[in-house]
Amino acid sequence: MLIALRLLDPGRVRLRIAIRTIIAAIAALLIADAVSRSAHLPGGMVVIATVVAVMVSRTLHATTLPHRLTALAYVPAVGILATFVGRLMAQSAFVGGTVFIAAVGGSRYLMRFGGKVRRLGRLALTPLIAVLVTPVPPNAAKTTGPLWGALCGVIAVACVLLSQTAVRSRPAREAAAAAEDFARAAVRLRTLTPGSPARARTARAMHAAALVVQDRLDAACLPSAPGAAHPADTPNPPAPDRAALDALASAVLTAEIHFLHAAEDTDSTAPSHVPAAASTDPLAAVHATAAAARAVRAGERPAAEAGAPKPRPGGWRDPQPQGRLSAQLVAAMAAAFAVGHLFFPHRWAWTLITAFVVCSAARGRGDVVHRSGLRVLGAFTGAVTGTLVAHVVAGDAPLAVTVIFCYLLIGLWLRETTYAAWAFSVTSLLAVLYSLDGEHGAALLVQRPEGILLGSACGIAAAYFVLPLHTETVMRGRAAHALRVLQDMLTAAREGDPAEVRRQARQLDRAAHDLASVAAPARAHRRLLGRRKGAARPHAADWADSLAACARAARALALADTADLAASRPALGLTAINLGQVRRRLGGRPDAAPPRPARTGPPHLIRLNTSLAELYHRLPAPTAAPVPPPPASPAPAPAG
Known part of the structure; x- marks a missing residue:
C-alpha cells in the first residue's frame, strides 16, 4: 500500500506544488480578510483573492522571474475589468453574461499565440473565473469599487511570488526521491506473477516514475547555468555535479530497460534483447547515483514557452485548433448561461462552471466527452458528499474554511492522476463555500447534479457541432x-x-x-x-x-x-x-x-x-483518389 501511494506521486513533486499553492492561498485569505475588515468591505473580496491565488500559482509555476513580475501588472488590470463585469452581471444578468463570455472567449483565443500573448491569455482568465465562482451578493457587487478588484489581484500574485520564493523547488532532490521510488517498484515487480494485471500496473508506474526522474533532472539548473539565481561571475559548475545528474539519468534508464523489458520477456529472467552488460542487477547503481544527486544543489530551470502554431493553408475557412476550441468554449458557455437561467435562475453558476471546465482545456471532441464523464462522476460524488459535509459544518466558519482547504489540497495533489479527483474536490469545496453564503437544503442534492449534467451536455453539443475537432x-x-x-x-x-x-x-x-x-x-x-485489440477492424x-x-x-x-x-x-x-x-x-x-x-x-x-x-x-488505409477517365481520343480527320 505504501509503495502504491509513493508511485502515485513519485518524489512527492505534485504534493510539494500543492502545499506551496495552499500556503499562497492561505496567505492571500488572511491578508485580504484583514484589508476587508479594516475597509468594511464585503467578504467576497476574500474569496476572490484566494481563488486568484490558487489559479495564478498554477499559471506561474516554473516560469521566469520577469514573467512572474509582470503578473503584478496583468492580473490587477484584468481584475478591474472582472469587477466591472461582476457589477454588470448583478445589474443585468444577460448583458453582463454576454460581456463575461466574450471576455473569457477572448482570453482563451489569446492562448493560440505564443510567447507573451499566450501568457497574458492564461493570466487574464484567473480574475474572470474567480468572479464566476465567488458567491458575491448583488448589493456587495454594487458597493465594492473596481479598484478593490485590482487590490485582490495584487494580494494574490504577491502571495504566490512569496510562496514560490520561500518554498523553492529542488529538482535534484526530487529526482533522487523519485529514483528511490522507482527502485522500490522494481523490487516489487520481481515478486509479482508474470502476466498479471498487478505486474502490468507496476510496470506502468515504474515507467511514469522514470519519466519524473528525467523531467526533474532536465529542470535542474546548476549555479552557473543560464537563468539561475546566482551571480553572473560564478565559475562553471564543477564537473562532479553535472556528472552526478547524468549518472542518475543513465542508471534509471538502464534499470528501466532491464526490468520493464524483462517484464515483457516473461519466459526468462533476463531480457534476451538487452545487452549482457545490462543483465546484472542495476538497482545498486540507482541507489548510489540517487545519493550522489541528492547532494547536488540546483535550482529549477524555467519551462520552455510554447511557440505559435504554423499558419494553416485554409485560412479562416480552416481555423487553427485553438481557434476552434475557443469558438466551442464561447458556444458552450452561452448555451449553459441561457439553460442555467432557464432552469436554475438562482443557481445557474453550476451549469456555467461545468461548461467552462469541460471545454477550457479540451483537445478535441472526444476529450470533451471524456472530461465530461469524469466531471460528472467526480462532481456527482462531490455534490452529494460536499452538501452533506456543508450541512455538518454549517454555522462554524473556521471549520468550514479548514474543510475547504483540505478539499483543495487533495484536488491539487491528485489533479494529474485523474480529473475525477479534481472535479470531486472542487465541487465539494464549492458546496461548502456556498453554504457560508446561506445555501442550504436537501434540494441542492438534486439541483447541483442537474446543473452539472446540463453544463456537460452544453459542452458536448458545442464540441460536436461548432467547428468540431476530431x-x-x-x-x-x-x-x-x-x-x-x-x-x-x-x-x-x-x-x-x-x-x-x-x-x-x-x-x-x-x-x-x-x-x-x-x-x-x-x-x-x-x-x-x-472491442479487443486485434479485431478485424x-x-x-x-x-x-x-x-x-x-x-x-x-x-x-x-x-x-x-x-x-x-x-x-x-x-x-x-x-x-x-x-x-x-x-x-x-x-x-x-x-x-x-x-x-x-x-x-x-x-x-x-x-x-x-x-x-x-x-x-x-493505421487506416488512405482513401483512394478517384481515377480520372482517360482523355477521349481525337476524332479521325475526314478523308480527302
Whole structure:
C-alpha cells in the first residue's frame, strides 16, 4: 500500500506544488480578510483573492522571474475589468453574461499565440473565473469599487511570488526521491506473477516514475547555468555535479530497460534483447547515483514557452485548433448561461462552471466527452458528499474554511492522476463555500447534479457541432511528432552517437506519453464498445497502442555503445526505411508500402520492426483518389 501511494506521486513533486499553492492561498485569505475588515468591505473580496491565488500559482509555476513580475501588472488590470463585469452581471444578468463570455472567449483565443500573448491569455482568465465562482451578493457587487478588484489581484500574485520564493523547488532532490521510488517498484515487480494485471500496473508506474526522474533532472539548473539565481561571475559548475545528474539519468534508464523489458520477456529472467552488460542487477547503481544527486544543489530551470502554431493553408475557412476550441468554449458557455437561467435562475453558476471546465482545456471532441464523464462522476460524488459535509459544518466558519482547504489540497495533489479527483474536490469545496453564503437544503442534492449534467451536455453539443475537432486528427498530430523523434533517434544510432540516442529515447518517451494522454478518450470508447485489440477492424486506440510498443522496443537502443551501433547499421537502415513507410501511411500517402520484415540483426531491432509493421497495418488505409477517365481520343480527320 505504501509503495502504491509513493508511485502515485513519485518524489512527492505534485504534493510539494500543492502545499506551496495552499500556503499562497492561505496567505492571500488572511491578508485580504484583514484589508476587508479594516475597509468594511464585503467578504467576497476574500474569496476572490484566494481563488486568484490558487489559479495564478498554477499559471506561474516554473516560469521566469520577469514573467512572474509582470503578473503584478496583468492580473490587477484584468481584475478591474472582472469587477466591472461582476457589477454588470448583478445589474443585468444577460448583458453582463454576454460581456463575461466574450471576455473569457477572448482570453482563451489569446492562448493560440505564443510567447507573451499566450501568457497574458492564461493570466487574464484567473480574475474572470474567480468572479464566476465567488458567491458575491448583488448589493456587495454594487458597493465594492473596481479598484478593490485590482487590490485582490495584487494580494494574490504577491502571495504566490512569496510562496514560490520561500518554498523553492529542488529538482535534484526530487529526482533522487523519485529514483528511490522507482527502485522500490522494481523490487516489487520481481515478486509479482508474470502476466498479471498487478505486474502490468507496476510496470506502468515504474515507467511514469522514470519519466519524473528525467523531467526533474532536465529542470535542474546548476549555479552557473543560464537563468539561475546566482551571480553572473560564478565559475562553471564543477564537473562532479553535472556528472552526478547524468549518472542518475543513465542508471534509471538502464534499470528501466532491464526490468520493464524483462517484464515483457516473461519466459526468462533476463531480457534476451538487452545487452549482457545490462543483465546484472542495476538497482545498486540507482541507489548510489540517487545519493550522489541528492547532494547536488540546483535550482529549477524555467519551462520552455510554447511557440505559435504554423499558419494553416485554409485560412479562416480552416481555423487553427485553438481557434476552434475557443469558438466551442464561447458556444458552450452561452448555451449553459441561457439553460442555467432557464432552469436554475438562482443557481445557474453550476451549469456555467461545468461548461467552462469541460471545454477550457479540451483537445478535441472526444476529450470533451471524456472530461465530461469524469466531471460528472467526480462532481456527482462531490455534490452529494460536499452538501452533506456543508450541512455538518454549517454555522462554524473556521471549520468550514479548514474543510475547504483540505478539499483543495487533495484536488491539487491528485489533479494529474485523474480529473475525477479534481472535479470531486472542487465541487465539494464549492458546496461548502456556498453554504457560508446561506445555501442550504436537501434540494441542492438534486439541483447541483442537474446543473452539472446540463453544463456537460452544453459542452458536448458545442464540441460536436461548432467547428468540431476530431480526436483522431489530434492523435495523428501527436503520432507524427513521435515518429519524427524516432527518426531522429535512428539517425543518431546510425551515426554512432550513444549520448544522443539516450537523449532521443527520453524524447520519444515524452512524445509517446503525449499521444497516450490524447488517446485516453479513444481507449475509453474501445472499452465501451467491448472491442479487443486485434479485431478485424482496428480501432484508433489500437494503433496508438502499437506506437507505444514501438517506443518501448526502441528504448533498448539506449544501452548500445558505439561498437554495437556500428555493428547494427544494416539493421538500422532497414528500420529507418520501414519507419518512412509508416510515416507515409500515417500521412495518408498512397505510395506507402508495407514494411519489410527484419530477419537478421539485434533482437530489439527485430522487435522494433515487428512493431512498426503492426502499426502500419493498424493505421487506416488512405482513401483512394478517384481515377480520372482517360482523355477521349481525337476524332479521325475526314478523308480527302
